[in-house]
Amino acid sequence: MKPVEPRLQRKLLAWLLGPLAVLLVIDTAAAYWNSVRFSDLAYDRALHEIGREIVLHVKLDGGQPRLELSEAAGNILLLDPDDLLFYRVTGADGTVLGGDADMPPPREAPRATGTEALAPRFYRDDVGDAPVRMMVARMRAGTGTGPGTPLVQVQVAETLHKRTRFAWEMVANIVLPQLLLMVMATAVVWFGVSRGLQPLQRLRRAVSDRSHLDLSPIDTHDVPGEVRPLVNEVNDLMARLGQTFDFQNRFVADAAHQLKTPVSGLKAQIELAQRETDPERVRHSLAQLYISADRLSRLVRQLLSLARNEPGALASMQLRPLDLNAYALEVSMEWVPQAIKRRIDLGFEGADRPLMIDADPDRLRELINNLIDNAIRYSQSGGRVTVRVNVGGSNECRLAISDDGPGIPVPERARIFERFHRLLGTQEDGSGLGLAIVSEIATLHGARITLEEDTDGVGNTFSVFFPLRGAGPSPGLSAS
Ligand SMILES: Nc1ncnc2c1ncn2[C@@H]1O[C@H](COP(=O)(O)OP(=O)(O)OP(=O)(O)O)[C@@H](O)[C@H]1O
Ligand SMILES: [Mg+2]
Known part of the structure; x- marks a missing residue:
């Protein structure tokens, strides 16, 4: 027998770790998105500051703004160990006052006709081939704050290296402990499931070690409730x-x-x-x-x-719908020569309509044969045997075989159905099995048997009550 644990264990782990892994991927994506947002928040403020510094270098020359940013001052403002910085300053009329030539025009321009300084806007863009974070703002030129001071538009762009690095560092800080937790959970679950399955392993050993003749019940003491x-x-x-x-x-x-x-x-x-x-x-x-x-x-x-016809024979039953009335007549007819030989008056009293039952024809024939055989053999020569078929109780029909032979004493009436039991003093040959066979066949058909004195007080009447077809449980199922 193959060990059962690995398959069950793998299944349990797959069910536990699969959803966990999906959750981890979702969590990583969410963490990355949040980290990018936070790094943008932090570094965008610095971009805005640089923009402000640059505008301080815009001078008014006869009321016209002019950018005077020395190389040294530019270097101080725009030199960064990680990223490249670009800028451009444009006058209110759209003339470029200074900055990098390949800086793209603002995609989200501050409203051009307004006279107010506007809050900065930030967005992703490209300078040349490099992806950048762009800041666009409109500020008053130089150090002026009055409403007469002309407005200039400042763009500052920065490549994304430190932002990306910062975002990934944050992701790593969040996700790594979770990964570690998953590995630990895997180990704990693996160990727990192995321990939990040990009783099953013991059960397997207990069954495989036992002899094929040992049919004693398996001890359920240590067995898990599910099993x-x-x-x-x-x-x-x-x-x-x-x-x-x-x-x-x-x-x-x-x-x-x-x-x-x-x-x-x-x-x-x-x-x-x-x-x-x-x-x-x-x-x-x-x-x-x-x-x-x-x-x-x-x-x-x-x-x-x-x-x-032993009790386990249910599986070999060949049940089919059958008219008990016609079938009992057919089987009884076969006994006529035997009855004549013993000078017995064999009679048949059928019902006035077909009585359909589910029966195995061969077995039903054996049942009827055994009852008629007994009735003929155990009644005196010159006697009378009657086979009757009629409606029994509700949903039942009755097959009755009566004779006028010696009545079976009441204390013997149950015992004659036992195997090999015969009445003392019986002259006829017999093995004592006929009624045991009848009883087993009746059980297989879900039928019951009664034995009474015949209606006129002389002889015996064996009655078998069969469930009518379509009424109640199907034959065999009720047999136990
Ligand atoms: N109709 C009957 N009238 C009187 N006694 C009967 C009748 N049917 C059965 N018996 C008694 O019940 C006993 C058991 O009957 P059963 O049919 O089981 O066995 P058997 O007839 O002796 O042997 P066999 O196996 O050959 O039928 C019989 O030996 C007989 O004594
Ligand atoms: Mg018999």
Whole structure:
């Protein structure tokens, strides 16, 4: 048997870690987005400051703004160890006062016709091939603050290196501990699941170590609650298997026991016949042998029939819809020659309409045969046997076989259905299995049997009540 843990363990881990990994990816994306926002907030302020500084270098020359930014001052303002900085200053009329030539015009220009200094705007753009963060603002030229001081538009752009680095550092700070947590969770879950599955491992060993003859229930003491119903079902199945084994063992023992006596008798008769010299006596011995062999063959037939109809035979039932009325008449007719031979008046009283039941025809025939055989054999010559079919209780129909032979004493009425049980003083041959077979076939059909005195107080009536087709549970299911 393959070990069960790895597959179950892998499944559990996949279910736990899969969603966790998806969450981690979402979380990383959210963390990155937030980090970019925060780094922009921090560095945008610096860009705005640079813009302000540059505007301080705008002088008014006869009322006209002019940028006077020396190289040294520009270097101080625009030199950064990580990024490249670009700028451009434009007058109110759109003339470029100074700055980098390849600086693109503002994409989100401050309103051009206004006279107010405007709050800066920030956005992503490109200078040449380099992606940048751009600041655009409109400020009063130089140090002037009065409303007469002309407005200039300042653009400052910065490449993104330190912003990206800052954002990734933040992401790493957030995500790394989570990754570590996931690895730890994996280890803990792996360990926990292995521990949790140990009882299953023990259960597997307990089952694989046991002998095939040991059908005692598996101990559920240590079994986890989720698996206990399954183990209980297995225990139930083993109990049923045990019953079947018991039945088989009993049957084999009974059969061997019952066969031993007639076989020894046959042997003794053969030995006797071998010693005979008178042809007449030899013929008589052979006739006796024939009767004994016939008896033995009937016993074997009945034993096989009993085995075929044991309680576990439900699966081999060939159920089909069948009119009990017509079928009982057909089977009864086959007994007419036998009845005539014994001078028995065999009668049939059917119902006035078909009575449909679900039945296995071969088994139903065996049941009827055994009951008619008993009725004919155990009633006196010249007697009367009647087969009746009619509606029984609600949703039932009744097959009754009555005779006018000696009544079966009340204390014996239940016992005659046991195997090998025969009434004391019975003159007729028989193996004592017929009614046991009848009882098993009835059970397989969900039918019940009763035995009463015949209606006129003489003889016996065996009644079998079958569920009518379409009423109640299907045959066999109710049989237990
Ligand atoms: N209709 C009947 N009238 C009187 N006694 C009966 C009747 N049916 C059964 N019995 C008694 O019940 C006993 C058991 O019957 P059952 O049919 O089980 O076995 P059997 O007839 O002896 O053997 P077989 O297996 O050959 O049928 C019989 O031996 C007989 O004594
Ligand atoms: Mg019988």
